[in-house]
Amino acid sequence: MKRYILYSLLFGFQILNITGIVAQTTTLITGKVVDVNERPIEFATVLVADSETQKPLSGTTTLEDGSFELETKASNFYIEVSFIGFETKTFGQPVTKGETITLGTITLSEDAEKLQEVVVRGEISRTEFKLDKRVFNVGKDLSTTGASALDVLNNVPSVNVDIEGQISLRGSRGVQILINGKPSVIASEEGNTLGTITADMIDRIEVITNPSAKYDAEGTSGIINIVIKKDQRKGLNGSVSVNTGAPDSHSIGISLNRRSEKFNLFSQLGYGIRELPDDRINRNVDLVNNTTVLSTGTEYRNETYYNFVLGTDYYIDENNVLTLSGNFAMELEDQPSTTSFTSLDASDNVVSEWQRTEVTEAENPKLQFELQYKKDFNGDEDHTLVFSSLGNFFGKDQSSDFINTTLSGTDNDAEQKTRTDFKESVFTFKLDYTRPFSEKWKIETGAQYVLNDVKNDYEVSDFENGSFVVDPGLTNIFDFDQNVLGVYGTGSYEGSKWGIKAGLRLEQTNLNTLLENTDQANEQNYTNLFPSVHSSYKFTDKISVQAGYSKRVYRPRMWDLNPFFNIRNNFSIRQGNPDLQPEFTDSYEITSIYILGKASINFGAYYRYTTDVIERVSFFANNVNTVRPENIGENKVTGIEFNAKYAPFKWMTLNADFNYSEFKREGIFESTVFDFDGDQWSSKVMAKLKLPADFELETTGNYNSRVRTVQGVRSDNLFMDLGLRKNILKGKAVLNLSVRDLFASRINEDEIVQNDFEVYSRRQRGRFIALGFSYGFGKGEAMQYSGQRRRF
Template sequence: MRVNLLMLVFLLSAQSVLSQTGHSLKGTVTDINSSPLAFVNAILLNSTDSSIVKGAITDEKGFYSFDEVEPGTYLLMLSQIGYSNSYSSAIIITEESGNQTMPTSTLLENTIQLKEANIVALKPFIERRMDMTVVNVENSIVDAGATALEILKRSPGIVVDNDGNISIKGKQGVMVMIDDKPTYLSSSDLQNLLRNMSSDQLSSIEIITNPSARYDASGNSGILNIKLRKKQNLGMNGSVTLSYGQGQYPDFGGGLSLNYRNERINLFGNYNYSYGYYFEDVELNRRFKEPDHTSSFIQRTSDKGRYINTNFRAGIDYSLAENQTLGLQVRGYNSTNRDRTTSHTEVFNYNVLPDSGYVTRNENDSKWVNVSTNLNYRYKLDSLGRELSADIDYGIFNNKSDFRFQTDHYYPDQSQSTYRDLATNDQPASIDIRTIKLDYIHPFSKAVKIEAGLKSSFVKTDSDVKYKNIVNQVEVLDTGKSNHFIYKENINALYISSAFEYKKFGIQLGLRAEQTVADGNQVAIASTFHRNELEFFPTAFLTYEFTTNHEGRFSYSKRIERPGYQQLNPFKYFLDPYNYMEGNPELEPQLTNSFEMSYTLMKMFSISFNYSHTQNAMAQISKQIDSTRTTFVRTENLNANDHYGVSLSVPVQITKWWYSSNNFNLFNNRYQGLSSIGEVDQRLSSYSFNSYNSFTLPGSWSVELNAYYNSRMVWGTLLVDPVYSVSAGIRKSFLDEKISLRINVNDIFHTETFNSVMKYQNVDADFNRIYDTQFIRVHLSYNFGKKNVPEARQRTSGSQEEENRINTGR
């Protein structure tokens, strides 16, 4: 019933855009402290039968308005979760009434005592704002104890593949930031970092599809900004968390967070630890064309690994004066992984039974360490909003991976050949990042504002890979497979952005210029390259408020996606003697022009249309050498990637105790161009759906149910099969919300598998991958200390975009 009523509100509100004949009725809603209340449901009812006539939702100023109200007698109902419903007395509209303004309405908090536990209002899991979508992780049940990577997979419009590549609304090339600071990590290392971050550390995730000129131009499909949790309690306070998960293998986790604040100093810090096991089962089928037949390689791989992750964050904010703050922050993480992989490969030619085969055993021990520091300063020049801020960042990333390979060949009768491959592969790598950033904000009035700034980053990567064959138990360096690669990069950026409002229009225009100076050096063969490029990145945003409940928006941005540091390294990474990956020093950045147009109804329901064109589109190209039956993968530039799509967001308060947020994306991707193996033209229409449901029950119990479905998609030259998953969780709080127990089940039906196909030119292969995605996790948290401390200051470091491109570990 409630769904039907809300859909009726939707339709009645939309109808008001089409007709302009009646009177207007407006008003304001506040709380008991006279503070404006946003997102209050304002429903205009017919006084005779209480049927819904019109619906509206208050804005950030608590304002609502009904246009084109016909003469009659009405009642006004105001409702919001956490507050008691309010009903007005009879409102009489006559032909002579004209436009009416209601007296200010006050809503009272509705705190219900049930078995000595309080039910309080929480932020919705998914919020739609003018320039972004926000996923509020902090109070989620399903996400309790989950990793940041697991949370991203359940976020609207986000797809994460098995290699950690992230796409937004079907578009790849995402810049991931943490507290407004770019991470500069490659997809595999970003995946490792996000696995290392627990939901206990996260407050929210901001999904920004068309960022302004203030942000780095990197990330052709947009930005994911992960906001870390900040304590807001007075004096000393903190929290302790423990979690245990059980899938095919167990995992453990725990953390401690502390915060202290007085009038001048804010000290904050946290430490988190996780330990567990994981597995991955892969089946790879490759087919090679012979003159008179097709031979097949069927490879089944089983990988079991163990991880030990720790991370910390500590900082201080010191008020030099009432309008000046100096801050220092240090964060770091340490990841130790041990992988043991066994791969069985059977070779089929003319026979139904295999003709031959081989078994590869791979032992990999890796350690990944990062320490990053940020020194920041903020100066509020006046009460009008003028502000100057500066950041200096320095980060060190070190990775050491030691591989040991053993390949045994055998005959059709399963007897082992005397031929055996033995090799070791040491892959030490270090990355050094330095950045400096300066931003200035100057409001001329409430309607006009200008922002400007500059940034310089300096990056040096050093990768020295030594591949050794073991001959008669002696390690012999293989210079053909070894590689020492040094890469240096300097990016200098300037930007200016202006925003102004006029009546119902809002306009923001920006321009960013980035100069990239890069030098690469393959030390062993004395091969170098040098690049010096200057690019301009314009942005434009236009909003128009048709009425209080109807708003249109248009945005445009030009963005860049630079290759990851290791993607430029021509080193060959061998999975076994017949499969390897290699870098490409000739890889060019891809440039994307993005357009988006959206309509928002009642500040809740929205529909958007988007189009983007990417030139020099980067895509993974697989090559098969039929004569040697070898397969290898490297990233190359294609001519273009064209993407267009439509997105629909429908959040619905179905009942007082059931809230549902539903998101649907329909899009088409086309990759085309000339690669090193010939012409590539891959296109496909796809869709994705995400539904989040929250149920508030008596006795401080609450339940969440989350489901998503991704249809078949094209990622470069890869066709990915459909995937879906359903997860659920339950929460119970004790001792006035100090203790919280959460239990969640992930991937209930164990459907989150990754299957894909590559078929073009002479390439013919398919993959099937299964992970430990089905598990149950128990999470316990305890909050202690004083309440209502002002929160620690959110800071933007300058080195985020560079860190996004690092590739140093699993």
């Protein structure tokens, strides 16, 4: 508890110190904007721009009473005040410089010509509810800054993007990113090409926390859909990035985006090396024989990787667009790991000590392609037909050598070899049709077909009598073939204040698995209906409520089903269960959003009922702990979520996420009753500060509470991440420094306590430090490339 208080105090003092520095080095600009009748104008845009380049430097919008405060560190600038339908006013920098510039009351006159224009883009970025989603409309305040898509996402309520570009929704990762409603190579974490999309290309960001029947029934922590404008900026956007870090993490990447009248060409080329150490401690205690096996060591996964992305949008005409893109990556793995073992008897005397060393090499090719065709009927962007196909291929050719060397006591010398030949292909075909019948009524319908084909050839050999002999009990070829066909239909009504959307999705799943060597087959064919209902009500422009229900499914993955495993630590084994069944969840959620001046607040409550819950269960024999997934009963979860984003000053943004839930587990497995209640909570606090000399600081504190599991407990953990960014060369270049797990306190501990055995496990990744440089050229800004995402 003391260390938690210490970290909190350090975090607080850090904020206070920086606050003091910033407040002393900025120039404050104040004023009030009214019309000719002296009525305040809310949401008028106030920009500070460079006098020479006329490039916007900073900006804000007026409050309800028309007042505004704006800070700048520029030395040569002018001020521009504007609002839709009114003439723009410009103020030059005062001759006498001071810490405060007071513009007083600024009166804007109506512009008759502008009033006759049809306005399609607001001046200020704003959030509104749209039935099953929240929509963040990108206004002039962001689209004129030249920022990237990641910067725009950082302005969306409940969405956070850290210094390294990791995206989270309401504090949770695992978010599915879509481009124009479809999966895309651009949105893939493998390529990290979101940086090639600039703010002026984006029309809006759609946030979906409880997906409707239109989307896959497979559960995620949410969906973020980036909608691109038709009239994107022409010209060249590009950047080059160089990164280094400790433990070893080095990469270089080039990103390009060029748009002409007919084509939008995007590409990326990247190379990197990465070291991923993983410190582990395991203690297995046999309470029947009173024996113990301890294991400690550092497991490594060192990678050299190459990444290439190439794609284009072809605008056949104003109503038809064709997109074709591809991504190829290659990983070369090296896993030099050493684990030390100690065997103890009932009196805790050492019986034997030995070391197990591993030498593993692997090649992992990855290939992804996308083909999409979109048609707008009669120029209506809401009346569309979209066909898309997405293909993914992943392979692994791996060989491992394991050597046990006895250090003392009982002889444990041994040699083993493993060979893995893994191939997976996933193809997704999707057709969507949207038809509005009026401004308020709309239907959506479509179909999707997903084919997933996997073959894993795994072999273990033991060194016996001078040669290696295949172990038939640990060797097999596992075939996994799953096809999912889905069709859906939704209908919606959306008025000025109230709306409702209902839909139904039908999915047919055919799953076949086969262990070729033992001829053990498992066939599952099932058809399910997934209804969804969503409704929203807008009390005012600043207060809205949304309620929704949907049915979700989690289908066991290949690794959940494959019983053959890596024998890196042969006393702590994880394997799959070929008889595993899918789990289904009924999800109910009600969420409210409040826009209070410079703050946006989201508060929600939810209830989830899950059947055939998949749990990791330990089976213990001869001090070997084998963990296997099993379907065990049902789970009822009731919880609340809170998310707030507050910008008290132009140089400070605060984010807070909080989630608390209570659960009730009921189930029986092999005559053992797993009935218990529990609760858990998690929180995240992020502070982003703009410092003098174009520095930006970001600190993030995370806490996850202790939680009970089906056989034991998982301990709590508290950790902090830190990021620092420096804009140079008038914003064309950026320096990034990030530290993950600043205090090296992110420790994952699990303890299992049963009548006949106890298991304790501890895992720690440790502190990661990364330094990056990015330079934007052409019409582009500095856009981040940090290689492929780290997989924690």
